[in-house]
Amino acid sequence: MTKNKFPKFSLIGVICLLIFLFSGFFIIKKTSVSFYLIYVFLMLLWLVLTVLFMSMTMSDKRCRSWLLLIPFTVAMMFMRLCFSWNIIIPFLAVGLFAVFTDSAREIIRHEEQPLKQVICHFAVTAGSIIIYICIYAYMGVTV
């Protein structure tokens, strides 16, 4: 029985998404502590599922495409700190689409018939972003 190693570049994805979640934590304008707890729980669940499924559908077993999320995380933090851009969703969405685009190109390069796997990967990416937006909407955040 072979032991599956956790792809190390997925850790980059986990860290970047945690930064996004941490930034979103300050945008929520709820006074109740339970809302923050729900936010943390939902977002951690979302993070785990997103990283897990996106890594599973990637062609590269080392999941190097997660590296592309770094510039978007840095850009989001930079704009937040320097220009007070309190927005997260565009950075996160486009960052995840960048990850998808890169890994889709890898899939296209390695697979003979890549359509099915690319659609599956796209569905996972778009689905995770939609869930993210829904969680934010539940928390009263639209940006």
Add this chain to the structure above:
Amino acid sequence: MLKKIYVLLFAAVMFFMFANVFAATEVDDVAQGNCICGRPYYQETTDDHDKFDCINCGKNRTNCTCRCWCGSETIISDEITVNGAPAHLCKTCGQLCVHCTCADREAGLRLEENMREGSVFAGTVAKPKSVITTVIALIFVSACVFIYIFYYVLAKNEQTRLRLKEKNAVLRKHDAILEKINEQANYTAAPSAAKQAAEKALVWNADDMNPATVAFELVNAVHFGTSANSETIPFLKYVSDYITDDRTAEAAALNGDYGKIIQTVQKAQADIEAGKVEQEIVDYFELDFFYNNEKSVNNILGDYSSGGKDDPALAYIPCSNEERVGGAAATAAHWAEEIKKLRQNMEIRGGRRFAGKYMSGGENSWYTL
């Protein structure tokens, strides 16, 4: 690395598209009625403000000191009054601020309102106020991304399809060649039924080693040729060589399909030369049978469609392959016996020419006696 940069650039374009679509659907209610600065004033008195207060500076519209709504400085007119207060003129266009045309009034007022509410980011871009806006923006961007990727997917699929098509064509050719090779291999590896039968039947014993057996096999060979049996052709060549005293092919024939027959022919020849065979039989086969047989062989070698059937000397030979080949030894022995009887009859009737008449076929042939 370069590809990752391309992806980054593409993603950056997507980001600005996202941001623009993100903010494009915001429509705010602009209050009716204008202050002297061109901005609306409050329509109702509340705890925070009174009616007619400027929504920008909060002062009454007659005391407003704001800049023009377009952002330009204002000139206070001494001659013109609005609502009893000195009118403000835009310094850029020189018109009343209410009628200023320096910029898009609706967009400018909306931007100011958003900035007052804190729903603006990146300077002028409005934040969306509903999650539907965000989802629409997401769908738009994701569609762009997917179309971008879908182009490459289709290209790869088409490339794969063409390559498989080409590969299948090559494989089909290879299969055809392999099939042909296998057929040829099986053909040479597995002896034909005729060859197997011949090898089984041609167990020569001392009694059978006579020209009658050889002649019978030669006739068989000739008759094979008439049914376009390709295996017969090499043998016929060897026999033809043998008959015409060309011995160059005999050595190869010894290891060939009909090597045993050739061996027998040689043995028969040796027996004839050694005088072990009666001279009358020798004469018969040399003068009559071999003459007819050589003609048939030559006919077959010249034209496969013709053969021994036209030769009256061969007309009485059994036509079944199994009978001719499978029972070759027994039939040859029987034939030798019959020839012996015939020879005795010839002696009784006074000469072999009489026998030759019977041997040439017809109602009175020896076979029907």
